[in-house]
Amino acid sequence: MEAASLPAALELAAGGGAGLSPEKRAVLGASLLLLQRDYRFERVWFWGCIQGVRGSYYIAEGLGPDRAAPRSRLYSLNCVEWSLLPPVTEEMVAQAEQLKGRFQGDPSFEYEHIEINAEDAERLFEDGKEPTIKEEARLVATIEQIDRAVGIIPRGAFVKTPLGSVHENRNFEGLSLTEAKKLSSYFHFTKPFNLKNKTLLEKADLDPSTDFLDSLEHDIPQGSWTVQLEKGDTVVVLRSLLWLGLTFYHVPVTKQYGYIYFGTGEKNFDLPFML
């Protein structure tokens, strides 16, 4: 969620019982602004908090002029001092996917690879590296996975310019109440996979400037999002069941929207059994 609207946003996304203490809220207002100054970000998003066993990581993302470009991610243990995380690579994501269990809360903790395929082991041993992965790498890989899988925005909130870069849509006035209850009004804010697979009939209705992302309608497994109206039907809250802890809120007919993650950073592999 936008750093500027953090206090109001936290109130709206607090339906799940997770939030920030007054101390953290107060310090974030200042430290996120300083992040923006130091790293020359155009926008700073407070991404959320991953709870480890011994401590929590608070994550912020910084966006540049093209909002769809890979984002810089920073973490902090106390919301005061932030450290930049290394950019994520596919290898990191693949390694992190094999790790199970909670985060420890210590960024320099090293996990030892328990399960390695034969091929991976050869590759790793060839490089002379030992099969360990640092918690920092796991952290950034998990953030990337979560963003890819469940980072969502309302339809029309961002537009793609003819030059290919993505900006906020200044004409976005919010979704209407009926639209806000449909899953098709929300998009994954990441590289689209299914756009080309749509039927011609569907493609005819699309507006290429706003419909350049995948919508949530065809997410697998079906039903992995819960759509609820909270606070007396004034806020639409989407919660992901695949990554428990991700909450997206939107106040219909206004420009307020955002998502935040409060959780343990573990994918819910039991989802098909639980539905």
Place this chain on the structure above:
Amino acid sequence: MYQSDAARLDPYQTQEPQSAYQTYAVGRDPYQAYERAHGPYQSREPGYGLHQPGHSPYDDQIPDPKSRMLAIQNAKAYLLKSSTTSGLNLYDHLANMLTKILDEQPTNAVDIIENISKDVKWAQFQKKMDTLRDEHEILPTFEAAEKRKALFLKANGGGDEELEEEIGETPLPNVMETAFYFEQAGIGLSKDESYHIFLALKKLISVQPIQTCRFWGKILGLEMNYIIAEVQYHEGEEEEETEDEEVIEEGGKKRGEVEDKDEEKEKEDEPPKSTYKPPPVIPKEENGTGANKYVYFVCNEPGKPWVKLPPVMPAQIVCARKIKKFFTGRLDAPVVSFPPFPGNEANYLRAQIARISAGTHISPIGFYQFAEEEGDEEEEGGAGRDTYEENPDFQPLSVVEMVDSLTTWVHHVQNILKQGRCVWLNPFQKSEEEEEDEEEEKAEEPDELQQEIGPPLLTPLSEDEGIQNIPAWTAQPSTNLIPQYAVAILQSNRWPGAYAFASGKKFDNIYFGWGHKYSPENHTPALPPPVQAEYPSGPEITETRDPTLEEELAFKAAKEEALAAAEEDDDEEDVEDDEEEDDD
């Protein structure tokens, strides 16, 4: 012929649209001003021919001012032509658009000019096409707002008397105070929602005869969420849940009737009766004890009516341990799972609440103590004490001590045994009485069950097992910057979403989550039981193949031959007899 007035500010290039506005208002030719802005263009550039000083379509036709005025009027007339499809004309549209832009003055208007144009056209249409008056839309939000407002209205009648009652001892918990402490750790709902819950609890208390009440927590669901209150009734005012018991008794009677019919049919041929006896149903604990110590009320949203959850049966707890399902938010929804859950979502919710309470409700050591009764331990046969009372001499420990070691916290809810109850019950004691009548039908004796013993009440948390290498609880102070006023916060790792705080003499537990236990391994559902073995072949009953058609026909033919042969013999005998008779 075109006056180049350098003093006049150019409307197209300037940052101050007021001058253009004024120029327009004054009545100077907008067409002229607009076109003067650009220098000579190349012929291949876009826009060529549109506004070239020397190449406009009217150039060769406008030698003098009078003709120019005519040309301008022609141009204006053209702009005023109404569209055949929409009834708008370009002149008015441009005028409206520019008015809107000048009124609102958005930044970088040129980038969003098309959208503004669209918006203006939209607005036009809505006004023109609507001959009917818009009925005020009754949004569902209004109804919800009504319900919420109802919470804030003070109940009518009573007046002074009620005030006195309220100010005295009330079972209403101070939800806002608890919310404040949890908020120090970042846990909890928004203040609005907490206040609504506060008022909803107040409503609950005014309706039901409640002695103690507590906000237990919130469980999230797919369609709706649950807000849960934990209450205890006044002694003696409890409504006994006789409905469930009656149902069980009727079920027993029906079974009896069926058995009678079976006995009547024994005279006919019957397949052998199955010797399968279902395991005995473990009876639930009495209301007010064990897992049913508290009664739980749920509602989906503050403002909606509270629904009482039924007491929990041990079978439900045992099954709930094996399944993992999301709650939908509707209490009557079926729980489709394997092993099949004996009940609907209300029962599943109640079972999960019981498990969470038993696993995560903790208090600082010394807050509760056992009621002093002598000779209890031996009489109860090691079942342990199940009642406690508040310790009037409780000395709170400092926050640092509470956070450093887990021995300073104890569970004050009884552990649920594997059986599904808190106090172990041997289910075969009763059934032995029944079996005395049916001694003949005793097929197998049930195995003797080991008495299950769980950790006694008020065990410290240090005895809690962790999961793999993660401790069962994570303890933190709420703030490191101001340790004087910090609050000790515990988070459960076994039941993610369960929190407890302690500050001085105050403490509380709460749950916010989806209602499931944490397991690092993926959930593997129970496999279906193995296929039952077939009836064993023995000397009395063996399985053979059915005869094929040819065999049957052959057998039939052989039989007929034998019959025919026998008849012939008989005939011969008869004939012989006849002959003999004839002879005689």
